[in-house]
Amino acid sequence: MLETELDRLAKQLGSHRADVRRLLDLAARSADGARLVKSIFRGRLRRAGMGPDDPGAFPLVQELPPGRLRIGRAINGSAEGPVFALPEGSKANICHTAVVGETRYGKTHLLLHLACQYMNAGGLCWIFDPEAEYDVLVEAVSGPLKPLVLAPRHLRINFFQPPTDAIPWKTWLEDICLLFRQETYLRDGSLNLFDMEMRSIIEHKGLVGGRPQFPSLAAALEHFRNLKFGGRKVRSGAWLESLLNRMGMLCNVFEETSRVTHSEMLPRLARRSVIFHLRGLRGLPLQFLVHYLVTWLARYREVLPSCSPS
Amino acid sequence: MLPFLIILEEYHLFSADAARTDIGRPTLCTQVATAGKRGLRFIFSNQLLNFPEEILGNLGCRIVMRLSNPKCLWVAQRSMGLTPEQAARLPELGFREALVQYGDHPTPFKVRVDELSFPPPPAEATLEEAAQAFLASVRWAEEAAVHEPPEDLPITGDALKLFMRLAEHSDETTSERCDALGMDRAQEVRARKVLDAKGFAAALEQTLGKQTKFYHLTDKGVAWARQRNIKVKEYKSGPLHEYLLNQVEKAIGTVSPKFSFQRNSPIAREHGLEPDSVLHLPGGQRVIIEVCCSNPDYDAMNITREMGVDGVDLVIAVAANRRLMRILKAAVDRYCNEDSAAAAPKPLVLLDAGECLNKDFDWHGIFERPL
Numbered sequence: 001m002l003e004t005e006l007d008r009l010a011k012q013l014g015s016h017r018a019d020v021r022r023l024l025d026l027a028a029r030s031a032d033g034a035r036l037v038k039s040i041f042r043g044r045l046r047r048a049g050m051g052p053d054d055p056g057a058f059p060l061v062q063e064l065p066p067g068r069l070r071i072g073r074a075i076n077g078s079a080e081g082p083v084f085a086l087p088e089g090s091k092a093n094i095c096h097t098a099v100v101g102e103t104r105y106g107k108t109h110l111l112l113h114l115a116c117q118y119m120n121a122g123g124l125c126w127i128f129d130p131e132a133e134y135d136v137l138v139e140a141v142s143g144p145l146k147p148l149v150l151a152p153r154h155l156r157i158n159f160f161q162p163p164t165d166a167i168p169w170k171t172w173l174e175d176i177c178l179l180f181r182q183e184t185y186l187r188d189g190s191l192n193l194f195d196m197e198m199r200s201i202i203e204h205k206g207l208v209g210g211r212p213q214f215p216s217l218a219a220a221l222e223h224f225r226n227l228k229f230g231g232r233k234v235r236s237g238a239w240l241e242s243l244l245n246r247m248g249m250l251c252n253v254f255e256e257t258s259r260v261t262h263s264e265m266l267p268r269l270a271r272r273s274v275i276f277h278l279r280g281l282r283g284l285p286l287q288f289l290v291h292y293l294v295t296w297l298a299r300y301r302e303v304l305p306s307c308s309p310s
Numbered sequence: 311m312l313p314f315l316i317i318l319e320e321y322h323l324f325s326a327d328a329a330r331t332d333i334g335r336p337t338l339c340t341q342v343a344t345a346g347k348r349g350l351r352f353i354f355s356n357q358l359l360n361f362p363e364e365i366l367g368n369l370g371c372r373i374v375m376r377l378s379n380p381k382c383l384w385v386a387q388r389s390m391g392l393t394p395e396q397a398a399r400l401p402e403l404g405f406r407e408a409l410v411q412y413g414d415h416p417t418p419f420k421v422r423v424d425e426l427s428f429p430p431p432p433a434e435a436t437l438e439e440a441a442q443a444f445l446a447s448v449r450w451a452e453e454a455a456v457h458e459p460p461e462d463l464p465i466t467g468d469a470l471k472l473f474m475r476l477a478e479h480s481d482e483t484t485s486e487r488c489d490a491l492g493m494d495r496a497q498e499v500r501a502r503k504v505l506d507a508k509g510f511a512a513a514l515e516q517t518l519g520k521q522t523k524f525y526h527l528t529d530k531g532v533a534w535a536r537q538r539n540i541k542v543k544e545y546k547s548g549p550l551h552e553y554l555l556n557q558v559e560k561a562i563g564t565v566s567p568k569f570s571f572q573r574n575s576p577i578a579r580e581h582g583l584e585p586d587s588v589l590h591l592p593g594g595q596r597v598i599i600e601v602c603c604s605n606p607d608y609d610a611m612n613i614t615r616e617m618g619v620d621g622v623d624l625v626i627a628v629a630a631n632r633r634l635m636r637i638l639k640a641a642v643d644r645y646c647n648e649d650s651a652a653a654a655p656k657p658l659v660l661l662d663a664g665e666c667l668n669k670d671f672d673w674h675g676i677f678e679r680p681l
Contacts, residue, residue, distance in 0.1 A: 011417075058396060058409065061419045065412070068312075071373075072406070072423040084421045087371050087412055095370020095413065096342060096352040100359045100386070102582050105376040106406040107355050110423050111317055114353065123312035130320050135431035138440075148444055149437045156450040182337050216453040252537050263450035282323070283529070290324040291337040294316060298341050301314065301348040 002034050009041035009052060012059050049078030069117050071110065086114060108133050116140045119147060125273045126297065128290050132279045147273035152281055152289060155257045156265050159250075159292060160198065160214040163266065163300035169212050173198055175295055183288040184246045189239035197224065218258040221247045246284075253285040266293075270300050313351040321356040339364035359386050370413040373421075376403040376582065379611070390418055405580070464534075468497055469504035473527070476511055477535050477542045480526040480549035481556070483518075510534060514550055516603050518630050519664035524550045547586075550630060551603045555586050557667050558599060558628050565673045568592040571599075583616055591677070595623040602638050603630045610641030617646075617658055626659045626676070628666060635662040 006027055013020050020041075027037035042052040050057050060081070061074040067085030074081030087095050099107050112134065118125055119141040127134050127147070137147050162172035177195050180186045186194070198215075201223055205213040215223065224244055229236045251258045276293070278286060318324055318338075325336060342352055343364050354361065359374065359382070372390060377383050378401040387397035390411050396418070400409065406423040465473055475491055482490070488498050502525065505511035510531035514524045526549055527535065527542065535542050545552045559571050568591075575588035577596060589597040598616050602609040606629070613627050627642075629635035639660055659676055666673075 014417075054395075058399070058420045059417050070424065072408075072421050074410075075407070075420040075422055080422075081419075084410065096345070096365070096368050097354070097371040097373065098359065098361060098365070098369050099353065099355040099373045099375070099408075100357065101375025101377060101403075101408070102357060102379075102382075104405075104579065104582050105403070106408075106423055107375055108319065109406065109426070110373065110375075110408070111319065111353065111355055112428060113424065113426050115315070115317060116426075116428070118312065118315055121312060123315055125315040125317065127317040128319060128324065129317075130323050133319070135437060136428040138432050138437065139429040148440060150441055150444075154441045154445060156445065156448060179337060182335070219453050249533065252533075259452045261451045261453055263448070265448045265450060268444075268448055287324055290318070294341055295337055297314070297316070298345065298348050298350060301350060 002031075002038065006034060006038055006041065009038065009045065012045055012050065012052075012057055013041060014059055014062060017062060045077070048076050050076070068121060069114055071113065112136065112140075119145050119273050123273075124271070126269075126293070127273075127275045128278060128293075129275050130278045130281075130286070132277050134275045137275065141273070145273065147275050148269075149275045149277055150269075151277040151279075152254060153256050155254065156260050157257050157263050158214050158260045159217060160202075160220070161262060163296050164303050165211065166303045167299060169202060169214070170199070172299070173202075175299065179288060179291055179295060180246065183291045184249075184284050186242060186246055187239070189236070190243040190246075193236065193239050194224075194243055197227065214261055216259045216261045217247065217254070218251055219261075221251050221258075249285060250288065253281070254289070266296055267300070270297060270304075311349075313349045315351050315353065317353045317355075319355050321354040321361070322358070325362075335364065336362065342368050358382050359389050372411045374400065374409045374411075375407070376401065376405075378582070379608075391416060392418065464508055465504060465510070468493065468501035472498065472501040473505055473510060473531070473535070474540060476505075476525060476527050476531075477540050479543070480524065481545065481552040483522055483524070483553075505531070514548070516550055516630055516634075518550060518554065519662075519667075520631065524553065547601075548603060551586075551601055554603060554628060554630060554663055555599070555601045557663075558601060558626075559587060559589075561667060561671070562589060562599070562626075562673055565677055566592070577619065577621060581615060581619055583612055583619070585612075585616060589626075591623075596621055597624040597626060598622050600625065600627045601630075602627060602634055606634055606638040607641050610638055610645055613638075613642055613658065614645035624657050624659065626661065628661045628663055630663050632662050632664065635660060 006024065007015075010020050010024055015021070015024075023037045023040060027034040045052040045060075048060055050060070057077070060076045062082070064074060064082050064084055065087050067088050069086040071084050071086060074084050086097065099110055101107050108131075115125055115127060115134065116137055119137065122145065125147070127137075134147075135149060138149060141147060159176060160169075160173070162169050173195065177191050180194065181191055198220065201215050201220065202212055205215065207213070221244070224240065224247060227240060229240070276290075278290070281289065325338065339362050341350075345352060346368075352365075354365065359366075359372070361369075366389065374386055374390065377386055383397050383400055386392065386400060387394065390409075403409065403420075406425065408421050408423060409418050410421050411418040471491055471493075472487075475487055479487070479490070484495070484498060488495060491498070493501070502511060508530075509528055511525055512528050514526060517523055532542050563569055563571070570590045572588045572590065573586070575585060577585065577588055577598070585598040586601050587599040589599055591597065600609060600613055600616070609627070613625055616622060617625050627638065629638050642658065642660070665671060
């Protein structure tokens with residue numbers, strides 16, 4: 001009984017601490033020692049403003065890993081604890097972070113706080129902002145590090161163009177197929193049709209200056225609309241219907257970018273902080289665009305990892 | 311060098327259905343697992359800690375702010391390894407307070423986020439100007455001309471008229487719609503059948519009272535409307551909710567011309583609550599009006615919390631039908647019993663829409679009693 005309570009009190013004080021471990025050793029030697037240690041632990045917790053009999057209390061924090069992005073301070077009972085900064089991780093283990101909570105309890109405030117410090121420290125950041133809440137960063141970040149605010153209507157990109165010339169277009173086409181599969185729920189038959197026809201279109205277009213030419217989304221859609229099947233291939237017709245539906249949806253939603261065949265926009269955006277205003281976009285087009293941009297950036301940085309702010 | 315930061319606000323909006331095994335794993339899951347090698351760092355924000363395993367497994371830091379929904383609490387407790395007593399503290403976290411857990415130091419601890427003030431955001435015109443200046447500096451090529459085959463119009467005549475009406479006014483009953491369109495019921499039914507066959511319109515699952523149905527555009531219908539630049543009205547909580555709230559306000563408004571209603575009221579905002587409407591009485595009393603159409607458990611939780619808010623004298627909850635009212639009443643009773651330690655609750659009036667929207671309903675009786 002006493003042992004369990006000592007264990008609980010030690011956890012609240014921080015059982016990894018050397019002084020707490022020493023006292024636990026002392027407690028293990030005799031019953032009197034255990035009682036003494038128990039009262040020491042309880043006294044320490046009380047001094048820190050924590051109820052020693054409160055089973056729901058969170059442990060005291062003595063020190064936290066350092067970091068450049070300060071978020072706030074730890075709370076030890078009723079007193080303030082050490083500074084809490086976002087853990088930096090290492091090159092081998094980059095820490096991703098999740099911020100969870102109900103609306104209006106400070107999630108966006110915290111993220112604005114982080115993003116502002118990050119950009120001012122010279123870090124690059126892409127923010128996918130469905131509620132248009134991050135515009136304040138334009139004023140809060142200084143000089144050339146200022147983020148650019150773009151809406152989908154500003155995009156001038158070709159989804160089929162690989163991030164760099166170093167990535168073979170066939171490899172990139174596989175990524176696009178995966179995006180169509182996972183973000184627009186296209187089935188295998190439609191994807192095979194898409195893959196096969198896109199290869200044929202790009203090969204047919206040939207090379208200009210040693211570079212393959214990519215069809216725009218609208219041109220690809222037109223190609224698929226004109227595709228004819230023999231009377232017996234009934235299933236192919238159904239696959240084509242689904243494909244036309246998804247490509248038509250993307251063409252309608254991203255109308256301004258649907259005729260672009262070649263663009264330098266994304267490599268430029270990869271060298272600066274951007275806030276993507278996604279208000280008004282929802283469902284599959286939103287899902288597709290966000291995943292497309294993340295995949296594009298990941299592939300781009302695979303080839304050119306050290307993009308610095310332009 | 312700092313890694314490239316990607317912030318995904320409201321993660322659930324972008325997440326593909328991770329439960330669907332037929333489409334493989336969502337792209338983000340695979341990207342997150344290998345992002346470190348490419349110098350990418352993700353920050354996700356969401357209302358629930360229900361990320362797919364690949365994301366949960368690669369989180370180096372979890373920051374949990376206030377949670378009160380029992381399901382959310384359970385997920386957070388299980389995912390962060392909290393004791394039940396610690397999980398019970400999550401609804402008590404205040405504004406800017408959070409519970410933090412590191413990947414390599416699993417003991418969670420409490421933090422208070424610094425308070426910062428940001429300058430006001432720039433005007434939309436300034437942002438647009440910057441975006442256009444950037445566009446002007448980018449090179450891109452466009453397809454010279456793309457031939458578009460003419461598309462057949464799949465609906466015409468009465469069906470098109472009905473479609474347009476539903477796009478802008480799905481918060482009305484069939485007879486109101488018939489009056490507005492100058493159609494009789496048979497014409498309306500025929501037109502609705504055409505929309506139904508095309509998959510453009512459907513009835514809402516919930517009815518008002520026993521049998522009053524509401525119709526709205528399906529996702530396919532909305533997509534078709536947008537393609538043709540037809541304006542589609544969006545309702546925050548659905549057309550039935552909007553209709554019912556309007557009717558309730560109208561009915562209460564007949565009691566006294568001095569009554570005023572306020573939507574998006576700041577009352578209870580600091581408690582994370584958003585009442586459907588707040589009625590201001592001439593004596594300075596405030597009455598919260600809640601309308602329940604589809605999620606009685608969630609509404610009951612909010613109603614119970616609203617009853618405890620200072621400055622609120624009465625809560626009137628109207629359920630769309632009798633069945634919902636019974637469920638709502640049981641849920642409110644349950645939440646009230648759970649929260650018996652809270653401040654003395656304000657009076658609650660629970661009504662069924664079928665009963666209270668009747669012309670003979672005695673609204674005066676509710677407001678005659680001292681609040």
